Amino acid sequence: MRRLRERAIETVLFLAAASSVFVTLGIVGILVTESLPFFEHVSLKDFLTDTEWTPLFENARYGILPLLAGTFLSTCIALLVAIPLGTVAAAFLSEYIRPSVREVLKPILELLAAVPTVVYGYFALLFVTPLLQKIIPSLSGFNVLSAGLVIGVMIVPYVSSLSEDAMRSVPGHLREASFAVGASRMQTAFRVVIPAAFSGITSAYILGISRALGETMVVAIAAGMQPNLTLNPTQPAATITAFIVQVSLGDLPHGSIGYQSIYVAGLSLLCLTLCFNIIGLWLRKRFQEKE
């Protein structure tokens, strides 16, 4: 009796754990099946090489390049902010600050990641853009620059927290050896700690990259939702995510080409982030083996 109950409970718990796998399968399955009909209308070659993305227009064009350019641009700007800031902040927290102060500062820094993204969108549109327009007068009201900068600040905690964890897990005797031969704290940080924590830091970067790639509301609000094949950050552009939001806001009949196009866009985004996630997993594995 008791054994039977134990078995039953174990099975239920196992199913709960396995459900997370079904979530992944569900996401991949639905995205693939809903976007397959799209490729009956559009050849893969057009999809990858056409330079315009206007699926909802009269003479629709289906080139993913403008959306990819927008995504690439906003992600790059975000990383230009997040990686230096996050890494330096992590090194500072891990190597320079007393543990008691660090325990206070780190949670406050992590609050940056807790602010709802739509609030960041407000900040980008109504604070950062007007501020930047004073410096660059030609900046348009919707632009990738301010969206990217704000996303960058938003993902700083993802980069800094994980990097700091990695740096702190570097054994103390490595630091002591470095100090013993006369290195300063900065030399120790750059030549001993950061190289030793390198794969951990890289996987923090990768988490930051996948956050920036998938960020939706900030770009949807502040970057203007116009597919635009440009690498000029002062211009409006649409990312893959912003396009999905734009289409979803309208009335969308099931099975229409507009409906299929958001799945194709979603599938492209998923492929991009999966690539980075796999690199991240691989690096994390190497990191753990070393420990």
Add this chain to the structure above:
Amino acid sequence: MELSQAGSASPSAVMHSVDDIHANIKRRQFWDFVFALVGLMSLLFALITLLTLIVDLAMTGVPRLSTEFFMNFPSRFAERAGILSAWVGSFCIMLTTAFCAIPLGVAAGVYLEEYAKKNWISQIIELNIINLAGIPSITYGLMALGLFVYKLKLGQSILTAGLTLGLLVLPIIIVTTREAIRSIPNTIREASYAMGASKWQTIRYHILPYSSGGILTGVIISLSRAIGETAPLITIGALTFIAFLPTAPVEGHFPFINFKWLMDPFTVMPIQMFNWLSRPQPEFHVNAAATGVVLLVMTLIMNGGAIYLRSRFRKKMKW
């Protein structure tokens, strides 16, 4: 030989190299100081940005907050518009999310920590959970649109939204549950087994109560994430203009409680804010700021509470 050479070196040469060493130390101390300054600046930059965001939002939004703002439906007129349907929607979805994600997440966490053997199945599950945390939230929305809305015919309802967000926060709950359970030392389990308890009894009476603090922290963080989540809900087709409330859950006749509200259409605070933000008139931007203040206060309180709980439980738990 070498000794005599060192001894015979002229005093001035020795002085010179000592000066060199001093200069070298000075230089490195200087750069060390500069780097500490840069580190401090980058930390401050991030914190000041957070502060600017809060102050900017509060200056615009707080004067707009009033009882009417919470009790009015959205309107074409900015000054009459309120967030009643939005906060009720957020609340209902929060409940549904918690109801579906907590049992599932805690059960999964318990299985992975207490039962799972080191085999390929549990390895796949673990890899998958790490991977899920990195998938953009909007793809969850696309999945929900295809699966819940069209295949399972749940419609663009509170139930669909709650399930979607539930799946979205599942990895957070699983990971925090596992961390909480992992911090319980094996001696507790062995003591329980020694008294003749079965595995489930050990979990039920020892593991779960002792890890409840950590699990609670995870639940709060995941709900604060869910409350601010916008993109997946827009994708499943949340309406932006809703001037009615979900069906009341209590009624005058038997059985007094109904769940019709689960199937009602909804809007939530972030979507309402997005809607107001995407209009050109500045009066609506004020409304957006006020909604943002409400959202921000809620998430900051929830996160602050989670941080407080975490530090309290860490101090209290001395094994």
